[in-house]
Amino acid sequence: MNSLNLEKGSSKKSAYNLRNTTGDTIETHTLAVLVDNEAGVLARVIGLFSGRGYNIESLTVAETNHADNLSRITIVTTGTPSVIVQIKAQLARMVAVHDVHDLTVEGPSVERELAMIKVVSKGDNRVEALRTSEIFRASVVDTTLESFVFELTGTPEKIDAFVELMTPLGLVDVARTGVAAIARGL
Amino acid sequence: MGFFYAQYGVSKTMSKTMTGAQMVIQALKDQGVDTVFGYPGGAVLPIYDEIHQQSDINHILVRHEQGATHAAEGYARSTGKPGVVLVTSGPGATNAVTGMTDALMDSIPMIVLTGQVPTFMIGSDAFQEADTVGITRPCTKHNWLVRETNKLSETIHQAFHIATSGRPGPVLVDIPKDVQFATGIYTPKEKARIKHYQPQVKGDLSAITELVELMEKAERPVFYTGGGVINSGKKASKLLRDLTKATDFPVTSTLMGLGCYPASGKNWLGMLGMHGTYEANLAMHGCDLLINIGARFDDRITGVLEKFSPNSKKAHIDIDASSINKVIHVDVPILGDIAHVLEDLLKVWKSRGSKTNSAAIKKWWTQLDEWRARKCLSYKNSDTIIKPQYALERLEALTKDHPNRFITTEVGQHQMWAAQYLGFEDPNRWMTSGGLGTMGYGVPASVGVQVAHPDGLVINVAGDASWLMNMQEMGTCTQYNLPAKQFILNNERLGMVRQWQQLLHGERYSCSWSDSLPDFVKLAEAFGAKGIQCSDPQDLDEAIMEMLNYNGPVIFDCLVEKHENCFPMIPSGKAHNEMLMGDASVEGAIDAEGAVMV
Numbered sequence: 001m002n003s004l005n006l007e008k009g010s011s012k013k014s015a016y017n018l019r020n021t022t023g024d025t026i027e028t029h030t031l032a033v034l035v036d037n038e039a040g041v042l043a044r045v046i047g048l049f050s051g052r053g054y055n056i057e058s059l060t061v062a063e064t065n066h067a068d069n070l071s072r073i074t075i076v077t078t079g080t081p082s083v084i085v086q087i088k089a090q091l092a093r094m095v096a097v098h099d100v101h102d103l104t105v106e107g108p109s110v111e112r113e114l115a116m117i118k119v120v121s122k123g124d125n126r127v128e129a130l131r132t133s134e135i136f137r138a139s140v141v142d143t144t145l146e147s148f149v150f151e152l153t154g155t156p157e158k159i160d161a162f163v164e165l166m167t168p169l170g171l172v173d174v175a176r177t178g179v180a181a182i183a184r185g186l
Numbered sequence: 187m188g189f190f191y192a193q194y195g196v197s198k199t200m201s202k203t204m205t206g207a208q209m210v211i212q213a214l215k216d217q218g219v220d221t222v223f224g225y226p227g228g229a230v231l232p233i234y235d236e237i238h239q240q241s242d243i244n245h246i247l248v249r250h251e252q253g254a255t256h257a258a259e260g261y262a263r264s265t266g267k268p269g270v271v272l273v274t275s276g277p278g279a280t281n282a283v284t285g286m287t288d289a290l291m292d293s294i295p296m297i298v299l300t301g302q303v304p305t306f307m308i309g310s311d312a313f314q315e316a317d318t319v320g321i322t323r324p325c326t327k328h329n330w331l332v333r334e335t336n337k338l339s340e341t342i343h344q345a346f347h348i349a350t351s352g353r354p355g356p357v358l359v360d361i362p363k364d365v366q367f368a369t370g371i372y373t374p375k376e377k378a379r380i381k382h383y384q385p386q387v388k389g390d391l392s393a394i395t396e397l398v399e400l401m402e403k404a405e406r407p408v409f410y411t412g413g414g415v416i417n418s419g420k421k422a423s424k425l426l427r428d429l430t431k432a433t434d435f436p437v438t439s440t441l442m443g444l445g446c447y448p449a450s451g452k453n454w455l456g457m458l459g460m461h462g463t464y465e466a467n468l469a470m471h472g473c474d475l476l477i478n479i480g481a482r483f484d485d486r487i488t489g490v491l492e493k494f495s496p497n498s499k500k501a502h503i504d505i506d507a508s509s510i511n512k513v514i515h516v517d518v519p520i521l522g523d524i525a526h527v528l529e530d531l532l533k534v535w536k537s538r539g540s541k542t543n544s545a546a547i548k549k550w551w552t553q554l555d556e557w558r559a560r561k562c563l564s565y566k567n568s569d570t571i572i573k574p575q576y577a578l579e580r581l582e583a584l585t586k587d588h589p590n591r592f593i594t595t596e597v598g599q600h601q602m603w604a605a606q607y608l609g610f611e612d613p614n615r616w617m618t619s620g621g622l623g624t625m626g627y628g629v630p631a632s633v634g635v636q637v638a639h640p641d642g643l644v645i646n647v648a649g650d651a652s653w654l655m656n657m658q659e660m661g662t663c664t665q666y667n668l669p670a671k672q673f674i675l676n677n678e679r680l681g682m683v684r685q686w687q688q689l690l691h692g693e694r695y696s697c698s699w700s701d702s703l704p705d706f707v708k709l710a711e712a713f714g715a716k717g718i719q720c721s722d723p724q725d726l727d728e729a730i731m732e733m734l735n736y737n738g739p740v741i742f743d744c745l746v747e748k749h750e751n752c753f754p755m756i757p758s759g760k761a762h763n764e765m766l767m768g769d770a771s772v773e774g775a776i777d778a779e780g781a782v783m784v
């Protein structure tokens with residue numbers, strides 16, 4: 001379980017701060033939600049989170065099963081254990097939702113995010129940026145004499161680390177896709 | 187069109203070509219709908235044209251779209267069938283939002299059909315255009331915008347399935363005007379794909395057995411029942427009675443559950459919660475086994491959560507997984523339909539030859555009877571002024587033997603008094619706005635109930651302020667000769683607001699009086715109804731009888747004590763054993779922490 005052991009007390013962003021939850025540790029969970037690919041389905045899911053005061057750290061969505069017209073929404077969310085259970089139950093009872101998987105508790109899974117990072121610099125900083133990008137196995141997808149656009153795939157933490165290193169080297173812009181995740185094994 | 191045939195396997199002989207508007211009527215007929223509550227407008231004219239040319243479906247013309255939704259709720263709640271609403275686009279749809287939210291909170295099956303501007307005008311800010319599916323997404327169980335006539339009938343069939351299965355609720359189908367005009371192929375009810383939405387109705391047998399084991403050992407058990415028992419159907423109420431008989435456990439009920447166990451039954455403790463009885467609330471606080479059957483630990487029931495039923499094992503039977511462990515952690519969760527689960531529970535109970543801990547149960551009843559002897563609903567009567575409690579006691583005495591009595595209410599003090607002083611022997615006889623607390627619910631709800639039960643005695647117990655909120659529906663009563671009785675406990679106040687201001691806002695009565703009230707007797711006459719006013723307790727019985735004997739709609743203006751408070755009351759932020767009683771001092775009843783809660 002991905003416990004962050006944040007400060008005690010429930011999330012102030014949620015109506016649940018009124019509630020006596022059985023556990024008061026804030027956890028981060030990655031949920032894979034299989035939904036009908038129909039108009040408004042993303043609004044339903046997002047509306048559930050905003051309407052009930054749940055957090056969304058990251059959200060990605062795309063059609064993944066054309067034959068059955070299903071999309072997969074990957075949501076990274078935070079909350080106390082009881083809030084996480086409630087989020088899953090609320091998602092599962094939506095008519096457009098076929099399945100909810102909590103990848104954080106259902107065994108090992110892999111998470112990846114893609115980012116494009118623009119760095120503008122000259123001289124030593126430019127050389128250092130390129131050298132660092134090789135360590136991270138980022139690829140250069142665009143370049144001018146004074147700029148790079150790096151493409152990097154990895155866990156959110158890896159991308160965070162790369163962005164942090166690029167900041168003093170001329171970082172000007174970051175585009176991130178959000179997390180896509182899938183269970184390991186069969 | 188070929189694609190359509192291939193996908194659905196529908197033969198030409200089974201499916202007919204018709205316009206979208208005709209499909210709406212055909213689909214409603216196929217779903218067994220006999221009544222639609224609605225109001226026409228530009229974007230639904232094709233459907234109204236079809237309504238005009240048939241006689242199978244009775245259309246009740248309301249006076250406001252909110253009225254249509256509450257009337258449909260009254261119809262649904264009193265029959266167990268879904269209520270159907272037909273309104274136009276834009277303001278028609280937005281006016282229906284309150285009723286849909288009300289139905290969502292109280293799990294009432296309802297199908298709302300809205301007109302929409304033609305598909306080619308959507309997004310252009312056309313006249314009477316609103317993003318209806320966007321606006322109603324959070325206040326429906328599901329909704330659809332139908333862009334193709336070929337999909338219309340199937341969508342309506344799906345709407346009925348979703349509204350009535352699992353935890354019931356409102357659904358909305360938004361139908362653009364060009365879709366109503368265009369022709370397409372009708373999908374019969376049997377051919378409609380109801381997709382993956384098939385909620386689990388059978389409870390897990392091992393969990394049920396676990397509950398039976400707890401019931402065998404329990405020393406101080408209580409059944410905490412709710413609207414889920416009523417939504418599950420009449421069989422669930424019957425099974426609850428059987429179970430109570432088999433175990434001799436006490437029964438309490440939420441506002442939504444009144445009638446699932448008879449008020450005259452010997453195990454009845456009365457309603458629980460903020461304005462529940464002393465014995466019901468203390469039973470909840472003191473029990474060692476709390477069995478929640480189709481209720482949802484609402485904040486009006488639990489009081490402050492930290493002190494809620496502190497020494498009990500808790501079981502929860504509910505059809506909605508998200509209701510379980512939402513507010514209160516339970517030891518035995520059972521996901522399923524109440525009737526299915528109770529049936530299995532009784533089977534397990536009998537097959538095990540289960541017996542309760544009868545010595546302990548007997549002791550528990552001694553305790554419960556002591557609490558009952560506190561007579562928490564007693565009040566100080568008056569010879570000169572009608573006390574609201576007295577008015578309801580007399581109404582109860584004079585109507586309880588009517589074989590077909592239905593009560594609706596508005597929202598406020600009168601609603602709580604009605605729940606306390608009126609007794610319900612059967613389910614589907616009590617229609618009130620519980621979760622949302624919608625003032626203005628009662629008049630249109632009484633319209634819907636009376637339409638569904640033309641021979642029933644329908645009484646809307648109201649307060650003066652709430653009653654005015656949808657009083658336009660008196661016109662509907664007169665037009666369709668619906669003899670519903672409007673029993674207004676008139677205290678010229680927003681009584682519950684006034685009570686809270688007295689208790690926690692230093693008796694500063696900000697905007698909580700009803701100034702410039704209409705003359706209700708003249709108002710009745712203006713609507714073509716009968717008006718009766720009564721202010722003397724001596725005259726009350728005769729006046730009520732006059733109301734009951736009149737064959738037509740009546741507005742009864744019952745002038746009552748203006749400053750009566752509704753007790754018992756669990757103040758905000760307090761526990762079940764910290765009730766205020768009618769004879770107690772109310773000063774400082776709610777502390778600062780409680781005052782921020784609603």
